[in-house]
Amino acid sequence: MSSWAKLSTEKTIKQDDDFMVPIPVLQTVVAPINNDTVLHVNTWAYKTSSEFKFILHFADIQNTQLRLFDIYINSDKGYPNYSTPYLVADHVRSTEWYKTTDGQYNITLAATNTSMLPPMLNAYEGYLRIPHNTPRTFSEDFDAMMAIKLEYGVRKNWMGDPCFPDKYRWNGVKCSDVTDNTTRIISLDLSNNNMSGLVSDNFTLLTELRFLDLSGNNLSGPIPYSLCKRNAGSLVFRYESGEDMCNKTISSTPSQNRIAIISISVVVPLVVVVVLVLSYLIWRGKKKPKFSVQDSPREQELESALRSTKSQGGHLQNTENRRFTYKDLEKFTNKFQRSIGKGGFGLVYYGRLEDNTEVAVKMRSESSSHGLDEFLAEVNSLTKVHHRNLVSLVGYCWEKEHLALVYEYMSQGNLCDHLRGKNGADEPLSWATRVRVVLEAAQGLDYLHKGCSFANNSPGCENQQHPHRSKPTGENS
Numbered sequence: 457m458s459s460w461a462k463l464s465t466e467k468t469i470k471q472d473d474d475f476m477v478p479i480p481v482l483q484t485v486v487a488p489i490n491n492d493t494v495l496h497v498n499t500w501a502y503k504t505s506s507e508f509k510f511i512l513h514f515a516d517i518q519n520t521q522l523r524l525f526d527i528y529i530n531s532d533k534g535y536p537n538y539s540t541p542y543l544v545a546d547h548v549r550s551t552e553w554y555k556t557t558d559g560q561y562n563i564t565l566a567a568t569n570t571s572m573l574p575p576m577l578n579a580y581e582g583y584l585r586i587p588h589n590t591p592r593t594f595s596e597d598f599d600a601m602m603a604i605k606l607e608y609g610v611r612k613n614w615m616g617d618p619c620f621p622d623k624y625r626w627n628g629v630k631c632s633d634v635t636d637n638t639t640r641i642i643s644l645d646l647s648n649n650n651m652s653g654l655v656s657d658n659f660t661l662l663t664e665l666r667f668l669d670l671s672g673n674n675l676s677g678p679i680p681y682s683l684c685k686r687n688a689g690s691l692v693f694r695y696e697s698g699e700d701m702c703n704k705t706i707s708s709t710p711s712q713n714r715i716a717i718i719s720i721s722v723v724v725p726l727v728v729v730v731v732l733v734l735s736y737l738i739w740r741g742k743k744k745p746k747f748s749v750q751d752s753p754r755e756q757e758l759e760s761a762l763r764s765t766k767s768q769g770g771h772l773q774n775t776e777n778r779r780f781t782y783k784d785l786e787k788f789t790n791k792f793q794r795s796i797g798k799g800g801f802g803l804v805y806y807g808r809l810e811d812n813t814e815v816a817v818k819m820r821s822e823s824s825s826h827g828l829d830e831f832l833a834e835v836n837s838l839t840k841v842h843h844r845n846l847v848s849l850v851g852y853c854w855e856k857e858h859l860a861l862v863y864e865y866m867s868q869g870n871l872c873d874h875l876r877g878k879n880g881a882d883e884p885l886s887w888a889t890r891v892r893v894v895l896e897a898a899q900g901l902d903y904l905h906k907g908c909s910f911a912n913n914s915p916g917c918e919n920q921q922h923p924h925r926s927k928p929t930g931e932n933s
Contacts, residue, residue, distance in 0.1 A: 460486040460495065463576075465517040470544045474886040475513065477579060482515040482545055487576040493567035495575045498560065499582055507553040507585040508561055513578045514547065516540035521572035528564040529554055537568060540576060553585055591634045593619045597641045600661035601626070607658065608651045632664065640664035647694070648672035655679050655695070669694040778851040782858045789817055806865065814865035815850050819858075831859045845900035871897070 462484065469482040488495045499508075516523060519542045527535035527548060535548050554561060561582075565575035593601075598618060605614050612627045619631035619639050630643035641662050652674040659668060660682040668683070671694045683693060786792070789807040797804035802821035808814055820831065831854070838849040838861070853860035871893065885893070 459489055461489045462486055463517060467517065467543055469515045472544050473547055474889065475511070475545075475547055476886060476888050477513050477545060477547075481579050482513070483517070485515075485517055485576045485578055488574045491574075493571075493574050495565040495577060497563040497565075497577070497580060499563075506559065507555045509550045509553055509583045509585075510561075510563060511547055511549040511581040511583075512563070513545065513580065514538075514540040514576070515545045515578050516542045516576065518573065519543075522570065523573040523576065524568045524571040525565050525575035526568060528562075528566065530556060530562050591620055591637050591639055593617050593631065594638050594640050594664075597662055597664070600658050601629075601641065603658040603661075604656060607656050608646075608649070608653070610646070610649060610651075612649075630667075643667040645669045646673070651675060653677075655683070659683060666690060667692045671695060780851050780853045780860070780862060782853060782855045782860075785817055785819075785853055785858075785860055785862075788815070792817075792819070801861070807862070809850075813850070814867065816863045816865045818861040818863070820860065835861070841904075843900055843903045845896045846903065 463486075464484045466483070469479055471477070471479070471482075486495070510529060512527065522539075524537055524539050526533055527538055529550060532554075534550065538548060540546065563580065565577060567574050592598075601614070601618050604610065613624070614626050616624060618626045618629050618641060625631070628645040629641060631639045632642050633639065642664055643666060644659075644662065645667075647669045648671070650673065651670070654677040655670065655675050657680050659665070660680050662668075665686075668691060675695070679693075679695065683691065686693075785807070788809050789805045792803075792805045794806040795803055796806045796816065799818065802819045805817045805819065806814070807817050835849070835852050841849070847866065848864045850862040850864055852862060
């Protein structure tokens with residue numbers, strides 16, 4: 457940063473934006489010295505190909521004369537004629553990612569001709585784009601290593617990815633060359649680690665392992681068969697034991713052999729019969745179910761449950777749970793033109809009712825495991841759910857072979873997309889918003905577990921809908 461003068465105030469700064477910059481930071485200001493009208497901020501990326509975004513924070517502590525300036529990022533005059541608000545927090549952020557060939561980024565605040573005061577700056581943030589194209593350990597190898605770490609309580613630097621970055625590779629681990637952006641674990645040295653118990657089957661999941669050293673520990677019991685088999689070929693296996701556990705044989709008497717033969721001759725045919733019966737039942741179960749619209753007792757039960765919810769309210773006050781026909785669904789989804797998701801029940805389509813209420817329509821697919829009983833039970837359950845942080849059920853369709861659930865539509869996508877930045881939103885969630893999301897999502901989950909007689913099957917963030925910035929809303933099916 458170029459030479460500047462430091463100014464400060466004891467006056468209270470009003471925080472009126474989403475970033476919630478600490479008050480002591482906003483109470484300090486830098487400005488150019490010697491009547492200079494330009495303030496420079498210089499920064500460098502650790503790689504010339506890096507891309508950056510910037511957020512500049514302002515809160516004017518002087519209210520004597522006009523302060524007006526242009527903001528440049530490198531040579532781009534992106535924010536002309538900016539005026540800092542007096543004792544109120546404000547910010548300017550870059551909407552694009554900036555990239556230069558030399559890796560240097562210059563932020564320039566230049567006073568306009570009409571400005572009576574030089575530019576000023578309270579704080580700034582720089583964000584480096586981290587591309588998700590770095591190599592990583594093969595997923596099954598990673599899962600096996602995490603299981604081994606948990607089983608034996610390995611106390612090493614075993615955090616993050618076992619193989620990357622090279623500087624932080626796990627102690628005792630060697631990895632193969634990178635192929636298709638992944639690498640395999642080929643060597644594992646766990647000697648003298650005070651490990652005890654049996655030799656874990658999780659070692660067999662490291663299928664590319666060429667060297668395994670478990671010596672100097674207190675391990676006992678038989679060696680997993682696949683390790684013994686590979687030890688005779690591609691795997692070098694070091695293991696201290698009082699006997700050769702790979703080549704240990706157990707003698708058997710003739711009477712034991714006869715019993716084994718008789719047992720096999722009885723059990724095998726029985727198993728074959730059981731498998732055939734189960735196969736037939738599975739085949740029958742996969743046949744397309746035929747649902748009758750004349751199931752009047754079940755229909756009356758469902759209609760009664762839906763009517764009982766009309767007086768209970770909810771956060772869709774003008775919409776009652778109702779039964780739609782399949783033609784209704786075709787009409788307000790424009791013949792299922794826009795698919796917005798997919799779940800265990802089936803595809804989800806966007807729709808708009810006659811009163812312009814936006815809805816999400818979950819259509820049961822033929823491959824879904826949900827039958828008529830599960831569908832009716834789900835509708836009955838959903839009619840009992842009334843919470844400000846849970847998506848409301850608008851209605852349902854039960855017509856011949858068509859089953860569907862109609863929910864209110866959450867236009868801003870799911871919570872995962874907002875937390876991970878996948879929804880293309882210009883503004884990231886502030887930490888205050890994130891804390892509120894956690895609290896209100898927890899309230900919704902608490903209601904499902906304690907306020908209802910059924911459990912939520914899908915509490916993941918991909919089923920936490922985000923209708924707007926103030927209230928997360930969860931799906932309950």
